[in-house]
Amino acid sequence: MISLDVSERAALQPVALGRPASPRARATHDLVEGLLRWWLWGLVAWCDIKQRYRGSVLGPFWLTLSTAVMIGSLGALYSRLFHMDLATYLPYLSLGILTWGLISALLTECCTAFISAEHVIKQIRMPLSVHLYRVIARNVIVFGHNLVVFVVVALWFEVRVGWADLLVVPGMALLMLGMIPTGLILAAVCARFRDIPPVVASLLQVIFFMTPIMWRPELLGSNIDLALYNPFNCFIDLVRAPLLGEGVPMTSWAVALGMTAASWLVAFPFFARFRARIAYWV
């Protein structure tokens, strides 16, 4: 009946097509090229924030307000429970909760980074990492909003400000550097297995209580190592300790660096192997 396809195929000119780059090269390209498109993920993240401002006067500050209420009431209660001075406990608690809020929001939202960008992923070719950077940028902006709570607490209790506070900058940088590979794995795995996001959410709840956020590590007494080597505590320390005017413990730097390196070592080969499949998964 129709046998034209053979002759049509024969008409193809002999064109030498270049071999595609290796998966690793393409994964690297994806991550770097995505980062260079800061104007794309920056703008989209900013739109996400503006979205929260629309229809409400406070916008993202609603979240700030609820964080403030939580910190205020927890602070009043737990400072009595732990017999701690409110002037030292409240700054500690507020920074801990704010940084934890950033980390847990990032981990939760990275789970849906690819799933929620399904339409874009299927239609327009762009580095997949863009969707991850968008989630990170959005949450850093929200963190900036919430930081207002700490500023108020710091002014109220006259927390001393010094040059050492600037150590928070490399601390935040390391936190982000560690978040990218972790978020990448979560985003990809959650695109494939849809039952993971709830698991992550309930794990985070457990981790919140296991991590020195509401309590100080010293309270563990001889078991203090449980807190000192808890990677979540170490990452929180990178932000909390400098702003409190305390030095960041070397263990925190070491564990955070180690965790970051380890997650890159896992995430990069994983991403290189499965990057092309993600469009089929979402």
Next chain:
Amino acid sequence: MTAIRLRDVSVDFPIYQGGSRSLKKTLMRAGAGGRILADASQRLVVHALDRISLDIEEGDRVALIGPNGAGKTTLLRVLAGTYEPSVGLVQVDGHVAPLFDSALGLNPDATGYENIILRGVYMGMAPKEMSGRMTEIAAFTELGDYLRMPIRSYSSGMLMRLAFGVATCVHPEILLMDEWLLAGDAYFLEKARARLASFVTGSKILVLASHSDLIVREWCNKALFLERGQLRMFGPVEDVLAAYAESAHA
């Protein structure tokens, strides 16, 4: 030289449904059967594209035709670069603008102006470039003061004007379209046609998936007949349409 070349391109689709979407079930099955992960043979796999080879050259306006499920959308996505084929080589020379979904990358609560920038940025333009082309796009869409309103209030035809205006203003060398273009009113279709005509005479490539003979004859000079993921025929519109009609009646 703008061109699209495919060599033996196959796309296999694993269908993830029910249990295979769940990590728990996947692991449980592994435990019971002694396997680490679900065996590939247990998954349902669809061969969406089967060893497609073709060359699309500058100036070609290609219609993708074929019954539902023939692989037209998958082929468009391969051309757009979003689906990387399981086997085969794809070489696309030229800046591609996919125009599959008029609502892509749009934020319903943002204004028309904001969305023009947003969508342009998704299509790979820097926000500054987009601001420079704003007047041109605004004039093309003829949406006037509506551009100051949230696009939540737009009709689907208005959304399409906006999307089409942005997609063609980025001056792509290759335009990929799905059939939704038909949603416009007669007046807008006329404008769109003029814009597309000038676009194609700039010796660029258009690939359009369509079910309508009318649209195909009007917009395209070549047609590509897909059936069950295989390339049945690629050639002048009339020949291919005839073959398609014959196979439909056979």
